[in-house]
Structure formats: structure tokens, C-alpha cells
Amino acid sequence: MPDQPSSSPSCSTPSGRSTTTPRTDAAAGSAPGGSAPVALLRRPSGEAAASCPVSLPPTLSPQEAQEALADAREALLGERRLLRVEELARLAALPDDQVAALGALAHEVRLDRLGPTVEVEGILSAKTGGCPEDCHFCAQSARFDSPLLATPMLDDQEVLQAAWETKASGASEFCIVLAIRGPDERVMARLLELVPLVQRTTGLQVAVSAGILTENQARRLAEAGVHRYNHNLETARSFFPQVVTTHSWEERAETCRLVQRHGMELCCGVLFGMGETPAQRVELLGQLQELRPAEVPINFLNPRPGTPLAERPLVGAWEAIRWVALARLALPGVLLRYAGGREVTLRDLQALGLTAGINALIVGNYLTTLGRSPEEDLRMLEDLAMPVGALSAAW
Amino acid sequence: MTAVAPEPGPGDGGASHCPGCGRPLAPGPGGADAGHCPGCLPPLDPPRFCPACGRRLRVLVSPRGWRATCRTHGPLGPDF
Ligand code: SF4
Ligand SMILES: [Zn+2]
Ligand SMILES: [Zn+2]
Numbered sequence: 334m335p336d337q338p339s340s341s342p343s344c345s346t347p348s349g350r351s352t353t354t355p356r357t358d359a360a361a362g363s364a365p366g367g368s369a370p371v372a373l374l375r376r377p378s379g380e381a382a383a384s385c386p387v388s389l390p391p392t393l394s395p396q397e398a399q400e401a402l403a404d405a406r407e408a409l410l411g412e413r414r415l416l417r418v419e420e421l422a423r424l425a426a427l428p429d430d431q432v433a434a435l436g437a438l439a440h441e442v443r444l445d446r447l448g449p450t451v452e453v454e455g456i457l458s459a460k461t462g463g464c465p466e467d468c469h470f471c472a473q474s475a476r477f478d479s480p481l482l483a484t485p486m487l488d489d490q491e492v493l494q495a496a497w498e499t500k501a502s503g504a505s506e507f508c509i510v511l512a513i514r515g516p517d518e519r520v521m522a523r524l525l526e527l528v529p530l531v532q533r534t535t536g537l538q539v540a541v542s543a544g545i546l547t548e549n550q551a552r553r554l555a556e557a558g559v560h561r562y563n564h565n566l567e568t569a570r571s572f573f574p575q576v577v578t579t580h581s582w583e584e585r586a587e588t589c590r591l592v593q594r595h596g597m598e599l600c601c602g603v604l605f606g607m608g609e610t611p612a613q614r615v616e617l618l619g620q621l622q623e624l625r626p627a628e629v630p631i632n633f634l635n636p637r638p639g640t641p642l643a644e645r646p647l648v649g650a651w652e653a654i655r656w657v658a659l660a661r662l663a664l665p666g667v668l669l670r671y672a673g674g675r676e677v678t679l680r681d682l683q684a685l686g687l688t689a690g691i692n693a694l695i696v697g698n699y700l701t702t703l704g705r706s707p708e709e710d711l712r713m714l715e716d717l718a719m720p721v722g723a724l725s726a727a728w
Numbered sequence: 729m730t731a732v733a734p735e736p737g738p739g740d741g742g743a744s745h746c747p748g749c750g751r752p753l754a755p756g757p758g759g760a761d762a763g764h765c766p767g768c769l770p771p772l773d774p775p776r777f778c779p780a781c782g783r784r785l786r787v788l789v790s791p792r793g794w795r796a797t798c799r800t801h802g803p804l805g806p807d808f
Contacts (some may be wrong), residue, residue: 336765361778373785444751455791457789457790459793461787461788480748480749480750480776480777480784481776481787482729482776482786484750484784484786484788491788491790495790495791498790498791498792498793499791501792502792504791581805595736595751599765635770635772638748638770668757676772677770677772697790697791697792698789698790698792698793698794699768699789700788700789701787701789702770702773702774703772703773703789703794704772704773707791707792714738725729
């Protein structure tokens, strides 16, 4: 499921934050790394669409904000445990003037767990458009009147050329993305040829994003040398049915587990700005804590013409920094990668994300849209004294 | 297959269709002068329609560039 690392703008402004659904035990459960498991990931079979199990407190007072930050610091750097969903909900209610402090803590946690290195990756849409699924944010769905022309799978030379471009940008990872629900035998055969070919020819680690997998497919991809498999949750389970109806959140989560079971690193991204509430963003972070991906790409909705989300507003830049920092604090040892939408969402604040938890980048262009030049990103990393290199998660 | 009325190509006279929606461009500012209709092509998007004939383009976006091809007018590049 090639999801866009596309982007989108978002919604929630500070004043639009809040929403109060009753707090539940699930929301108060502790996270992995701690002890008692949170019940955010699995729900009893047969249960109807989930409601958001998280609620946010009202915006914190200055003193409450200081306490929340100090508690988070002690949990992450003292006790060295994961934050619980209720602790994340409290941090999500920090006032805007505390977002810089939140980012500073996130940066400290990132340096503590993974150091200053930044991992750089290039991506390629190797089969574009014509996807039968209906992800409302995606220009590649065949169900919407998008200006994109569906194109068949690229040939070896086109893929290799893109991999060399990636290598020339200082990247260590190259992700081959296909706009499909899941691979059929023909696609599997192509991937099983392409992955070793790219790896052998360029020396890059190869990642794949090809939608929902069966057990057998996951095993064969792992055997072919796929380093990471990308399969995004995109959004909280409670919000997912509002943006995708052709497959379920549970199907996505199951593919994520399959990937890990077969020894590939899981890359599992989020897309902020589709109309989800802040409480649902916290819910999603809790669900990611349970999945324990190696990498989490952060996408911001870049509304695509012709899609149902075409008219959504962009996420505010400062709000985006808040959620980057919260993602790092929720997932202290992951590779947190800037993905689609950062240029339009963050504009001049792009460097700030790298001092608020981000430690990986997609450089250059995205799947169907363009990014800023790799040189600009590499200069930004140099200015920040952050070396480029390959990273592994440190859960 | 279908006969297409002669249209200016990228190299012979400039854009007559919007690369964001494919519709013919109105003459003057905000149309042909701008190269696309107002607000039609987001700033970080490659062209989606041939500026010469308005057909949908086959677009390949790679990490460092993009290439678009019209069935009638052939390849376009970032400099079109
Ligand atoms: S519509 Fe298809 S290509 Fe787009 S995100 Fe959904 S599954 Fe992936
Ligand atoms: Zn137009
Ligand atoms: Zn043409």
C-alpha cells in the first residue's frame, strides 16, 4: 500500500484540540517496555467499530505543564520506560508556548537512544495509480477522479536508475512502492527479482511497500532480502473506517505482525491531518507502541486534487512540531522519519523537527509529488551537525 | 489512432492546455501567460496533462527528477 508518503495538511488547531470521550481503562493501561499491556491494538472479535479510548485533559496550566514535562523526563530518561497513553494525553494538552520545551525533551530522548545520526532514504513508486482500494487521502486510488494516469510496473532499468539516484543522495535505504492492495504472483515474481538485483547492484538496503501480505508472501520477501517492509497504520483504529472502507485497520495491523514474524524490520507510518482528533492521534501512538515498529514515517496530509480529502486544511506548522515531539516521546527508540507533506506543512520549520525527535528523512521526491532537493536536506543536516548513516531501532 | 488537430507542442509555441487539469488555457494573465489555470497545479506537483494537447501524461517521479510522456507529443522533462 503505497501510501503516499504523500502529505497532507491538517486540521487541528490548538483551539480545536480537546474532545472528550470518557477515559477508559484501556487508555490508562501501561505501555510496552513497562508492564501491563494496553488493550489498544486488539479488540474482541465481532465488536463493532471502535470508539476512541483516549481522552485529553483541558489545556494544562503553566504549573501542570512543568509537572507533565518533568514526569515524562523521569519516565524516559530516569526509569527508562515507555510513556503510558494517559501520560501522552497529558503532554498533548500542553499549551502552545510549551511546544518548544516538548521538542527539547524529545530531542534529548532521541540523542539518548539513537545519537545524532540521521538515516536517509529514497523512495520510488514502481507501479503508480489504479489501486482498487479507497484510502481517501490517496491520489493513487482508482476510485477517485485523480489527475494521475495509472502506469504499469517500471522495468529493471528504471528502478535501478532511481536506486542510483538514491545512492547519490547519501542514502542507505531504497524503498520500492507499489500501488496495490497486495501482491499477486506476478508482482511477487517481479519483487523477488528486483530486490536482490537492486541490493547487489547498488549496495543499498532495500525496503518494499506492496500492501497486505499473506504469511507465505512475507516469508518469501524476507528470504529475498527485503530489509524493511512498509505498511502504514496511517491513523487510529477508531478513525480508520472514516478514511478507508475497502480494508480494515485490523488487516493492516495483521500484515505488520506478519512482517515482524518473518524477520523483516517493520516500517509503519502515520498520516496526520485527515480530520482525526488529537485524542485519536494519541490512540494511534499507543497502538504503535504495541506494534513496536523499527521505523515510523510521519506524513502530513498534502490534500490531493480529486480525493475526498482534497479540501482539508494543512496541519499547522507548530502543531506539526508538537506531534513530531509526541511521536518521539511515545516511541523513544524508533527511526522517526520525515515523509510526505513536510515541505508544505512545515515550510521554514523543517529543521526544527530534527531537534524535536526526527532522526530519518526521505530525501528528494515522493511517490507522485516532488520534494525539495536532496542537497538542501544534506546541507540542513550538516548545519545541524548531524551525520548521515544507517540506523536500527533501539526499543 | 484518432486524428488530432495540430496543436502546438512543447517545442513549438508553448502551452495551450493546463498541465494540472488538461483544459484549454484561456489567453492572458491567469491562463496561458501563467502556464496553468489559477490554483490548478500544486507547487510540488509535476505536470499531469500534456501542455500541448491536454492528454493525461505518463509521469515517472524518481528521487531526483521526473519524466512525463505524452502519447502524442513524446517526453517532457522538468524544463518544459
Ligand atoms: S489507495 Fe491503494 S495505493 Fe493508495 S494508500 Fe490505499 S492501498 Fe495504498
Ligand atoms: Zn487547470
Ligand atoms: Zn500531448
